[in-house]
Amino acid sequence: MCVRHNVPVIHVPTNPLSSHKPFVIRRIPGFATVAVICFAVLYIPLAPLVAYSFNAGTSITLWEGFSLRWYEAAWRNDLVQEAAIRSVVIAVTASVCATTVATMAALGTTRTRPYRGQLAIYAIINQPLMVPEIVTAVALLIVFAIVKTATDYHGLAYLIVAHTAFCVPFAYLPIRARLEGMDLTLETAAADLYATPWKIFHRVTLPLLLPGILAGAMLAFVISLDDVVITEFVKSVGQDTLPTYMLGQLRRVVTPEINAISTVLLGISVVLVTLVFLLSREKVQ
């Protein structure tokens, strides 16, 4: 309908002798400057954080030359090692569980005629995005305290269940987006050729959906790996993950070891989110 929509710039003919800039409809003076400032503000504070992780000295403000000693120190620190392993175990388990239930839920809420309760299902799935984390954290603390006294179990399962729940919407959204871009033609064709429902899912739907599932799983992994608030309230004694370990350390004298851990976590997030970005750019077919 709107053919001209993608014409980027509309020049109003100007007097060639005048030195005025052409009048660009889309441009609003000053906005580009603010945007550049905004991007600078988003990224510049991270620079010293990363830089001082390579500091040879013990200060996070005084540069004493390049060294990898803090990465080595973090690597050799038993507490950091345990926390890192715990973080990864929780993030892998929670993201796998969350992605599985989110994939099923996405299949059950897309490409179907609207049914009663569908909106309520959306609301419940997206609840972790709407309720402040501190509220969920406190509510889980209360519930798990009851369960802990009743069962005397103090393992990692509480953290895994909690992480799975708040990862569900993050896994669900990219999967649903992918499904909405897929029509039912191929599935119908497979059904016409007498494929069983399971075979249709396994050979047609799943391969097409895979980029969405991978994107969802990676986002869930990142969200779980980075969580502080809920973990801080749910964990039992001695169950620090990397972020809660860091939160505890920030109260003391901070050494570049924290910067080193931060840089590694930052790197993991950036790599995974870049992968998600590339995956979701890939079109269906």
Added chain:
Amino acid sequence: MTGSNITHNERSQEVMSPNEPSVESTARGLEVRRNILLTTPALIVLFLAASGPLFIMLFYSFLTPGNYGGVEWKSSLDAWFRVFLHRDIFDETVMFADAHISIFWRSLKLSLLTTLFTFVLGFPTAYFIATRPERTRNVWLFLVTIPFWTNLLIRTFAIMEVIRNQGVINTVLISLGFTDQPVQMLYTDFAILLGMAYVYMPLMILPLYASMERLDFKLIEAGYDLYATRLRVLWRIIVPLVKPGIIAGSVLVFIPSLGAYVTPRILGGGKNLMLGNLIELQFGQGRNWPLGAALSVTLLAIVMIALIIYVRTAQRSGNTRAN
């Protein structure tokens, strides 16, 4: 909420299932049953670890605090009384709980300021991204998404290192001779505001961008053709058109700011508490779980009001768009 929804689904399934078995209605019934089976696991997980606990928390707010944390199974309205009020232990006079009210006020004030601050920076940025050519637009958008997905704790830590007394800003100020004493920025309300605006900025830019991306520039051209000034075009055409994005961005920033816990804990330094920290205190040193639960429910109620306003406004602007 969840419980009633599940029964609601079951009931709707009954309604849908065929009374007179025609092919159409059987297929429809099967489809609905399949959908419900597929969504059940997700709903169970969320009921166990997201919705359900909220109801237990509400219940706990009506109990008596235990001596060593936890609760005693005696009903009491004391926690709710103490959210805003305070009874003097000697002469039993009832007064407003100044400490709580000032924390509520600080939380509201800082959250609104954070929303305003992110809007003032985020609006031009989103507009800038939306007016880039299609190829580079994705790259800019990606640059906003990256901070969104990186650890909030790490970004708060980064801000802390920048504004501390020996941090980059103070070092520069001192070496340029603007001041000889470092300016105390860390552990102030300003630090919390700065930190929250920093960490929640992408939450403002992304929804703003989403509505600006669909902006019809022919309308803007028409405005200029009718001799509108740039300011007038901005105020009378662009802002009304992207209003849904403005509201969505504001709600998305306001809600986590109001419930912020990590940022005020690190940048506020223990004396500039916000609601999240006040709640935590009741479960830690305060040993008053019912009060903590009541405060959480209050926070949740404020969030719900914000969400309802958001949905109402979004619907209304959707309707006017349709007309």
